[in-house]
Amino acid sequence: xxxxxxxFHQVFFEESFEGLDIMETGLLNLDMGDVDDEDINTxxxxxxSIKGGSGTFGFTAVSDFTHVMxxxxxxxxxxxxxxxxxxxxxxxxxxxxxxxxxxxIQDEQEIDVESVNKYQQALEVELNGTDASxxxxxxxxxxxxxxxxxxxxxxxxxxxxxADMLKTGNDPVRMLRELSSLGELxxxxxFQGVPDFYELDPEECHLSWSLELVGDIVISDVxxxxxxxxxxCDLAIQPLGSPTEExxxxxxxxxxxxxxxxxxxxxxxxxxxxxxKVKAETSKKPAAKGSSSIRVxxxxxxxxxxxxxxxxxxxxxxxxxxxxxxMNKLDQLKSGLSQLERHTRELQESVMNIRxxxxxxxxxxxxxxxxxxxxxxxxxxxxxLVGEHTEVDKTVVELLSDPLVHLVRNSLDHxxxxxxxxxxxxxxETGTITLEAYHxxxxxxxxxKDDGKGLNKEMLRAKAxxxxxxxxxxxxxxxxxxxxxxMAGFSTAAELSDISGRGVGMDVVRRNIQSLGGNIEIISExxxxxxxxIHLPLTLAIMDGQSIAVGDERFIVPxxxxxxxxxxxxxxVNRVAGRGETFRLRDEYLPIIRMHEIFGVKTVQATKLTxxxxxxxxxxxxxxxxxxxxxxxxxxxVIKSLEANYRKVEGVSGATILGDGSVALILDIPGLVRLSxx
Amino acid sequence: MATIxxxxxxxxxxxxxxxxxxxxxxxxxxxxxxxxxxxxxxxxKFDCVVTDVNMPNKDGITLIRDLxxxxxxxxxxxxxxxTESGMDKKQAGKAAGATGWIVKPFNPDQLLKTIKKVLx
Amino acid sequence: xxxxxxxxxxxxxxxxELKKLVQFLSFTLGDEEYGVDIxxxxxxxxxxxxxxIPNVPNYEKxxxxxxxxxxxxxxxxxxxxxxxxAYSPLTVVVVLQMQTEEGAVRTMxxxxxxxSDVINVDKKTIQDAPNFGTKVSTEFINGLASVEERMVMLxxxxxxxxxxxxxxxxxx
Numbered sequence: 001x002x003x004x005x006x007x008f009h010q011v012f013f014e015e016s017f018e019g020l021d022i023m024e025t026g027l028l029n030l031d032m033g034d035v036d037d038e039d040i041n042t043x044x045x046x047x048x049s050i051k052g053g054s055g056t057f058g059f060t061a062v063s064d065f066t067h068v069m070x071x072x073x074x075x076x077x078x079x080x081x082x083x084x085x086x087x088x089x090x091x092x093x094x095x096x097x098x099x100x101x102x103x104x105i106q107d108e109q110e111i112d113v114e115s116v117n118k119y120q121q122a123l124e125v126e127l128n129g130t131d132a133s134x135x136x137x138x139x140x141x142x143x144x145x146x147x148x149x150x151x152x153x154x155x156x157x158x159x160x161x162x163a164d165m166l167k168t169g170n171d172p173v174r175m176l177r178e179l180s181s182l183g184e185l186x187x188x189x190x191f192q193g194v195p196d197f198y199e200l201d202p203e204e205c206h207l208s209w210s211l212e213l214v215g216d217i218v219i220s221d222v223x224x225x226x227x228x229x230x231x232x233c234d235l236a237i238q239p240l241g242s243p244t245e246e247x248x249x250x251x252x253x254x255x256x257x258x259x260x261x262x263x264x265x266x267x268x269x270x271x272x273x274x275x276x277k278v279k280a281e282t283s284k285k286p287a288a289k290g291s292s293s294i295r296v297x298x299x300x301x302x303x304x305x306x307x308x309x310x311x312x313x314x315x316x317x318x319x320x321x322x323x324x325x326x327m328n329k330l331d332q333l334k335s336g337l338s339q340l341e342r343h344t345r346e347l348q349e350s351v352m353n354i355r356x357x358x359x360x361x362x363x364x365x366x367x368x369x370x371x372x373x374x375x376x377x378x379x380x381x382x383x384x385l386v387g388e389h390t391e392v393d394k395t396v397v398e399l400l401s402d403p404l405v406h407l408v409r410n411s412l413d414h415x416x417x418x419x420x421x422x423x424x425x426x427x428x429e430t431g432t433i434t435l436e437a438y439h440x441x442x443x444x445x446x447x448x449k450d451d452g453k454g455l456n457k458e459m460l461r462a463k464a465x466x467x468x469x470x471x472x473x474x475x476x477x478x479x480x481x482x483x484x485x486x487m488a489g490f491s492t493a494a495e496l497s498d499i500s501g502r503g504v505g506m507d508v509v510r511r512n513i514q515s516l517g518g519n520i521e522i523i524s525e526x527x528x529x530x531x532x533x534i535h536l537p538l539t540l541a542i543m544d545g546q547s548i549a550v551g552d553e554r555f556i557v558p559x560x561x562x563x564x565x566x567x568x569x570x571x572x573v574n575r576v577a578g579r580g581e582t583f584r585l586r587d588e589y590l591p592i593i594r595m596h597e598i599f600g601v602k603t604v605q606a607t608k609l610t611x612x613x614x615x616x617x618x619x620x621x622x623x624x625x626x627x628x629x630x631x632x633x634x635x636x637x638v639i640k641s642l643e644a645n646y647r648k649v650e651g652v653s654g655a656t657i658l659g660d661g662s663v664a665l666i667l668d669i670p671g672l673v674r675l676s677x678x
Numbered sequence: 679m680a681t682i683x684x685x686x687x688x689x690x691x692x693x694x695x696x697x698x699x700x701x702x703x704x705x706x707x708x709x710x711x712x713x714x715x716x717x718x719x720x721x722x723k724f725d726c727v728v729t730d731v732n733m734p735n736k737d738g739i740t741l742i743r744d745l746x747x748x749x750x751x752x753x754x755x756x757x758x759x760x761t762e763s764g765m766d767k768k769q770a771g772k773a774a775g776a777t778g779w780i781v782k783p784f785n786p787d788q789l790l791k792t793i794k795k796v797l798x
Numbered sequence: 799x800x801x802x803x804x805x806x807x808x809x810x811x812x813x814x815e816l817k818k819l820v821q822f823l824s825f826t827l828g829d830e831e832y833g834v835d836i837x838x839x840x841x842x843x844x845x846x847x848x849x850x851i852p853n854v855p856n857y858e859k860x861x862x863x864x865x866x867x868x869x870x871x872x873x874x875x876x877x878x879x880x881x882x883x884a885y886s887p888l889t890v891v892v893v894l895q896m897q898t899e900e901g902a903v904r905t906m907x908x909x910x911x912x913x914s915d916v917i918n919v920d921k922k923t924i925q926d927a928p929n930f931g932t933k934v935s936t937e938f939i940n941g942l943a944s945v946e947e948r949m950v951m952l953x954x955x956x957x958x959x960x961x962x963x964x965x966x967x968x969x970x
Contacts (some may be wrong), residue, residue, distance in 0.1 A: 003698055003701065005694065005786075007693075007697075008690045008693050008694045010699075011689050011690040011693055012688075012690035014689075015690055044732075045732050045733075048687045048732050051761065052691065053690050053780045055783030056691065056694065056782060056783040056784065056785075057690070107742055108728075167746070168756075168757055168775050168777050169753055169755035169776075170777050171753075171755075174795060174796065175751075178795060227778065228778030228779070232772075264793055337737055553849075553850060598852070640866075641868070642865070642868060644902070644904070645869050645906060646961075647870075647905050647961055649851055649853065650954075651853075652851075655849075655861065655868045657863045657866065661863055662847075662849055662851065663860075663862065663863050663868060665849070665851070675853075
């Protein structure tokens with residue numbers, strides 16, 4: 001039977017990458033002074049699994065490489081080797097190497113042999129203390145082939161199981177059966193050892209056999225049959241036709257050469273033999289890149305199934321009511337409909353919940369990042385993770401990763417000071433970077449906090465002026481000063497160090513966050529530290545919206561953006577030539593955006609400001625008043641993309657389908673402000 | 679046809695073993711570690727147990743020892759899947775009551791051959 | 799019996815002929831006839847009210863809800879400067895699909911005067927687009943086909959569904 005092993009490859013890759021993550025986390029968490037045996041064991045097991053799987057599925061290069069790691073880890077867990085920082089770093093590097101190898105294989109690319117050899121050498125240096133270049137598996141020295149020749153006639157086997165042999169599940173009948181498949185077998189059973197009936201323990205074996213096996217058979221085949229029961233029986237094998245043919249089973253334990261088949265059985269490389277030049281090992285099927293799949297707790301699925309069940313019940317109840325409807329059934333209908341609404345809402349929440357993943361998925365890469373970068377920078381930095389269990393939509397997880405890396409790198413590079421400087425400033429030598437996530441309102445907040453040197457307002461301002469981003473007389477609040485770093489062109493090449501990355505500016509970070517419908521703010525204190533907070537909507541697909549009417553067109557304003565809605569009095573309005581209209585709200589003047597003008601709505605009803613409503617909204621710090629005809633209802637809307645089939649429209653973040661089937665546009669406040677400024 | 683309990687913490691190995699044995703007509707139940715395996719073994723009598731050695735929560739050798747203590751499993755064949763080519767693991771396994779072993783890496787045919795040997 | 803055999807024979811011959819044929823959906827715009835690859839046609843619908851999109855070209859009439867997807871409706875007459883025709887329940891919208899560079903599928907509806915039929919065109923008989931004389935810009939025309947006595951201009955769907963950049967710098 002030939003089985004296509006490729007069908008198991010994808011699972012193998014997935015579990016191997018998970019195993020590598022476990023190894024990495026485990027290695028990073030090892031406390032040199034007090035190593036927990038169970039921790040080492042966990043790391044060992046992960047390596048062991050990868051080695052086993054890769055061997056089974058024919059990825060020999062991976063298997064060989066992992067073997068060296070496993071040997072090192074095995075010695076550590078047995079206590080034969082001390083766990084040192086150097087060894088841990090070498091192992092961390094090896095984990096990286098394995099990740100590269102597995103990724104290469106998964107993508108059907110060539111493995112970087114040079115790179116692998118480099119890492120392997122490092123491992124071997126650590127293992128042997130010398131530059132050993134061989135990577136022999138500990139192959140058992142194949143024992144001497146028996147000097148006994150293959151006797152054309154056959155073998156005489158004296159087989160005496162020990163009393164307990166049955167208790168390991170070894171049935172003598174099996175051995176007899178196997179022998180008989182090798183050649184012509186004549187069995188003679190010896191009852192002598194069987195005790196009296198009343199003393200007989202049926203669970204013990206008291207029989208023994210003389211077996212005559214005729215045929216052209218190699219002794220190793222005969223021995224193989226008794227491989228497992230070596231220590232549980234007395235075995236003597238003589239060639240047939242040799243002068244001394246013993247009939248009685250010997251009483252001494254295993255005689256003759258038991259050929260160690262270990263060498264053969266231990267390395268049945270499915271395909272490639274180990275060659276000096278490692279060729280690309282590829283899996284047959286191209287594995288799905290960048291998983292578009294998700295792991296879901298079965299309990300979430302069960303909840304979903306229950307809800308669908310209830311929905312079905314409600315639906316059949318409603319169709320029953322509808323069948324021969326009469327007015328006296330109205331109450332039933334109403335109650336059924338409200339049940340339907342409840343079930344639909346619950347179902348919707350459950351489904352959205354399925355896409356939620358704990359943010360630990362995003363946070364998980366940071367311990368390693370901080371560990372590596374802080375040693376590279378010669379800084380002492382501790383990473384604290386808070387709220388890792390906080391759940392976010394899968395898309396958020398995917399899109400948040402890169403911006404966060406940029407922010408953390410910034411903190412590492414520019415935020416936290418060198419140990420000496422910190423001590424001089426009266427701070428502890430080790431700086432702390434905190435990544436925290438929590439839910440607030442309908443949003444998820446992720447904060448990157450450092451206790452470093454903070455932002456210097458004067459310097460920021462000076463730099464912005466120097467770069468021509470603001471004028472000398474421009475007045476900025478503290479918050480606006482900090483936000484200067486989000487302006488494109490703020491950082492120069494000289495500052496974009498290797499650490500913080502080239503070509504990825506804070507402006508890109510902010511844009512990415514905004515494109516997700518979120519915003520980013522900075523809080524800082526000179527000498528104390530900086531906190532960067534990212535706010536993102538919890539789900540990207542559903543939003544609470546306020547429906548507004550402009551003429552006979554309907555738009556949706558994100559409820560979270562609305563501050564209040566007011567009736568404007570002429571006395572509140574201020575008109576400045578060339579600068580549009582503003583109105584006074586408490587102590588600030590906010591611009592008025594006439595929706596019908598901006599969106600060209602011809603059927604508008606109210607043209608005088610006093611005839612309509614002004615909805616005061618806030619979009620990422622920009623406040624304004626939207627002049628509309630009327631406020632309609634509030635509802636949850638499903639956000640549909642306008643760009644999928646059409647185009648991006650300024651001032652519009654998406655569209656939704658209303659209850660009557662028509663399409664309403666969802667407003668994008670910052671976009672509207674930009675539009676009105678043109 | 680016989681029912682086999684396949685125990686391994688690696689999903690890909692479990693799948694491979696399961697697929698191979700099912701293809702030959704055996705009924706296969708999977709367990710992810712020694713604890714899971716012992717629970718399943720108590721609920722249903724298997725004709726054979728194939729288990730990995732290195733697993734979290736309860737390793738293969740301990741599992742075999744615990745199974746042998748159950749009256750239903752005194753004589754049931756139990757095979758260890760092990761990469762250790764060294765004798766010590768095999769000895770430990772036999773001492774715990776293992777019937778025999780299959781050395782990893784193995785190919786599906788070797789697995790089938792060994793199972794057939796043991797189940798007849 | 800013999801007649802049946804004859805029928806089968808002609809059918810088979812026709813089938814053989816059909817294999818070299820490409821199918822187009824033909825429709826009219828003004829007094830001219832156009833065709834689009836039938837494989838690009840998702841469905842044909844009658845006109846229904848659209849939701850207007852602000853600040854886009856006139857011929858992009860708005861969007862509709864097509865079984866949950868937001869689909870834009872383009873008026874081809876206006877696109878090609880043929881003047882607007884009042885919409886009635888008899889007005890037809892042809893819903894077309896195309897593949898984007900990223901491999902996604904884009905769906906758009908185009909308003910036409912009326913839909914004629916599905917025509918089978920032998921690939922070999924398709925002529926090149928003329929350099930002049932057509933109302934529709936030749937950049938959209940893949941070729942000319944002769945069907946019965948009519949001339950059908952075969953349109954390039956990808957180019958047709960390409961949207962113009964907006965005048966005010968809205969697209970980056």
